[in-house]
Amino acid sequence: MREVKDKRRGIDASKRGGSDVNGIDKKGKGRKVTEKKPPYKAYLLFGLFLILLPTIQKMGLIGSATITVLGTVIFYAIVGIGMNVLLGYSGLISLGTAGFMGMGAYLSAYLTADLNLPFLLSVVVSVCIPLIIGLVIGLISLRLAGYYLAIATLAVAEIFRQVFIEFEVVTNGFSGKNAGYPKLFGVIQFDRQLTFIFMVIVLIGLMIFTYNFIHSRTGRALLTMRGSEAAAQAMGINLFRYKLTAFGIATAYAAIGGVLYVHFIRFAYPSGWNLMLSLQILAVIVIGGMQTIEGPILGSFVVFGVPELILKQLPVIGNVDGLAYVFTGVLIVVVIMFYPNGMIYLGNDMKKLWKKGRKHGKEQLPASE
Template structure:
């Protein structure tokens, strides 16, 4: 039983179950595509939660990191004919370097000033995607191949799902171990109070850089997986709307929660698609955006700790009611 209480072991069990499901049950290709997208968005949401939930730093330009990872991976595999695993790693490292630069800017800003600065960064990078024709092919868009690893072609959506789940599992275990370490405690201390963290000898310079770099790395990895799943991208995909959706995923799922990041990503990827199938909602334009906004408001009002902690919140409210009844 102690063995099963180990978080990485729990992540492994859930990952293996998820891998088996599409192999046992014959799902439609569109359904498998959505499940793959949910896993990919879970990866970037996890990285974004490290930045926002644990370090207390906000970014409204994270879609640019994901787009950069997508373009880097597509160029390396399709143009330079490099192995996919190498391109996957580099597509995380390149945004990570940009994230380090953004972290240096963050040292001078906080709160809504930081949000505005990162929004400007995202808009600027999106414009670069539009103008840098040799790298992105501009408005015409860029295509990519299915990934091949050790001679195995991941053309099948089921196999790609196994690949995506494997990457998510590895990054989740890494995030868990990091956040339980000295670095994680320093990030939380910085989030709660920068002045108190400095008084305790925590370097804000170091840990803000770590938070931005790690979140950018996760975004780049997600961008690479997205690119080779959809096999096409163009600059308009990597705008403010995606960045706001990432913010909504983290808030709805639960801030400072690895499980919340994944839950929020699956919720905002799959539920809007299910809503589109409801007959009387099919003719409403932008019903997905309406649902996201409504879900965000309701979660903040009634479950401020996110979907991942709904059970804990309900349990605490029931216990408090029982105590009041006993006192009366």
């Protein structure tokens, strides 16, 4: 009990004179107002814009394939937002993202198509099971130095891939697993447009949830940890517990992304959940912007949208194999080296640059650790 009290004091001390011993979220947010208002309005507007897209498509302004690509962008953005809590705020890398996504996808497909469970119940189950497995792996590997998580999750992803191939009852093996569009409460049958809108709603909901999470006590503890693990530990922050929380969030979001994947694409194939996909998710965060909520959405668009929508249309080089990978790979390296805050700040920085005219301040961008 005493330990818990100390911990609370520790975190408060880190925020310079906070007094929310009871840890009421509202108060915490109140303090933050001086910095920034919660950007819910912007989120909702963005969501509204996305919801309008299927209608615009019906009017014939954008192609039907574009909606599919944008749907892909949305569920990978969700996975990215979750991974960002892990990578951006606690500096840990997971390479098992694709495995957890796949597990969520297969479970949900199996539960709805084969067992005829209600959609929402199957979502809950297919998020909880990967989450529990993720937490067990975290319990083992997070006790060790940070980089062990990357290797442990890499090995686990390999095990998962074997499971996806062998457990034919659930996954249908190499032939791949089919799933249908979601059916809410057993009556409302979604079509592609409605599924897209449903995914947008999930995305916006998770963005708001993540925003609140980041600005809660746990989020602040994670931020302190990110600054300096030793300092955070000295303040009484239980590193292990918060790292595990962050990993849990990343796993759960990955599973949600997988569930949405299988009900939007309506097909899952074992070799799709490979290391490359996990790396692409990492690219989503790095390119978009670490420690932001909007960053992964932009990153997801760049990694999964741009190659499909723009690169493939290019003459001559558009049809070259591996172009998308080269594009993403080079972007990762360039962004990490020269623009470590991510492309989400591109707009802001351009504006600053515009204001300053030709006098470009030479301040170094903070290095991402």
